[in-house]
Amino acid sequence: MLKLKISNKMRTLGKMYLVVLSMLSAACDPFGTRIGREVSYFEASESENVSLPDTLKVMTWNVKFGGGRIDFFFDCHGDRVIMEKGEVEQNLTILAEKIREVNPDILFLQEVDIDAKRSDFINQVQYLLDHTALNYGVYASQWKAKYIPSDGIGKMNSGNAILTKWELSDAKRIALPLIDEQNFIVRYFYLKRNLLHAKLKYSGGELNLLNTHASAYAKDNTKKQQLEIIKHYADSLNSKGLPFILAGDFNALPPNTKQTRNFDDSVCEDADYEADDYSAETDWMTPYYEVYESAICLGEYSNDNARHFTHTTDKNGFWNRKTDYIFTNRNFVSGSGTTIQDWMEASDHAPITVNYELPGN
Template sequence: MNKFGKIYLILLSLLSAACDPFHTKIGTEVSLYQSNQQQSFEFPDTLKVMTWNIKFGGGRIDFFFDCHGDRVIMEKSEVLDNMQVLAEKIREVNPDILFIQEADVNAKRSASIDQVQYLLNHTNLNYAAYASQWKANYIPSDGIGKMDSGNAILSKWIFTDAKRIALPLIKEQNFVVRYFYLKRNLLEVQIEHSGRTLHLLTTHASAYAKDDTKQKQLEIIKAYADSLSKDKEQFILGGDFNSLPPYSLQTSNFDDSACTDEDFEADNYSTETEWMMPFYKSYRAAIPLEDYRKDNASYFTHTTDKNGFWNRKLDYIFTNGAFIEKSGKVLQQWMPVSDHAPTIVDFNTMK
């Protein structure tokens, strides 16, 4: 028996003998934060909304799962340097609402720095809600070790409610991999203003599912948004959907993944270009589909290549309310900061 087979059997024995020995199970819990020094803001007629996958403060380090390098763990100085730049860029935009994905709050790979608290303390944002997607006291693979990483919503105003909604797990994974793997979620918070409730939602859909898991995740997210609309509740939904928009004409011009390891080989994005269409049909997008169709490349938000070009759009903001026309932008100039470009849009609170 090879070394991997022995390790697998040991882990299987441990998992069979105990209910949750590595504490990977995630319930409905949401962690609430506030900045060290809070500021007072009037609720405006127009909200600046931003979504950004911050790549756990990893900048453009060549990590093993991108298959461009073999890094797993960062030095504390590297994380702090990257977080400082992230905070500078966020302050430059000065969003009222910020959705972030891949935020580490207690992970070995990012020197156990709480990145949600860091961003609160170094921007104009006051409050945050965080929901784990990947959590374990110890992950016995690739030197990852302790992990707590997930999605967060940051705001200048306090939340009146917050909840985590679990999304389906990848079905094709074996028992041991599934136990340690990411548990995706939809995070929702509520803000009260002028006697009205605004629902804020963020998500980060599966990246490596080769079955129908991601499609089911997107269907659940869409159904939840539909339920809010049916109840005449206003929402803004933003995040990393890991799916291409319809009319992604350049899908044949990029390599979906540099990986040959099947665990980190990206799914075939080109077969999924209709999965986002229901969101476009029902709701308003920060980047309207007609704009994207005219010029795909200007709205790309992701790449694993750091040599000067983005190659796909995976990040979105939708609403059943009203965005200010032509206010949606993708900030592609910040490639060194993350493998995702942030998307911003102005939301009209008066409609």
């Protein structure tokens, strides 16, 4: 008969699993991970009255929860989980400096923490409002828990945000599907992806702002379902003649991307964090390009892919794939889209900017 040798760590994990399972069975939501439609509004400590121009500067950026290029466990280049206060403040200082340099009128943020142990519980939305020319913000959680009993993560509240120089209204959170293949406990604690929708109202009408961050690490069709829901939501606005800007980290490659797997930065041996094979997803973004304007048009991307890559997990390498986008159903200034690749020290994603002509202003 084969005897299995069980390590102390395995025994500890097994006991923790049973404890967590019993707690979940005994209460509806003991760790506070469930997220409804709630959206939080923020305002800069000293907001400034700014006139609305005819042309807006739009920017999207996955800011990696103020983690800069620290090697975290999920990238497999290191094993960090928690940052010191000084590290977070230094990284946020860099982010704010870069944002001030661009001076966007509208900023879409992904992976921004407002109350998380890993970033010393600093409200990053409020920090960026207080240290840039942006005045108002809305926020919707994607990962929320009073305590996550894994890898020392602890308390978590991280999600998507939209910051602007003008007040936002009618914000709502649209839930996206969860990853099907995960077991019950992992699904309970895992990220709940969303589409954040807010309105910028002005004398000439209203502009709908949509921000999202689709799933990484999904091996099933969850990401495809999420992208279809996001597209359908944008289509519903478009069918009513309502102008929108849709931005975010879609975790998917554009059509005509030459390399779809075996990236140099893909060092994870843990299958839970392998997200480097997009070979089955090459047409998932096609519907967006077919109907809407992109900040970086597909023709330009095809001619010079590397110049518009936005992501890498290797701080010692170079951007090696594009996963970030800005779309609209009208009025990008032709040729104004840029991918800013000079700021690798600030995040594992490069920001994108584009100019937008405001309808009826």
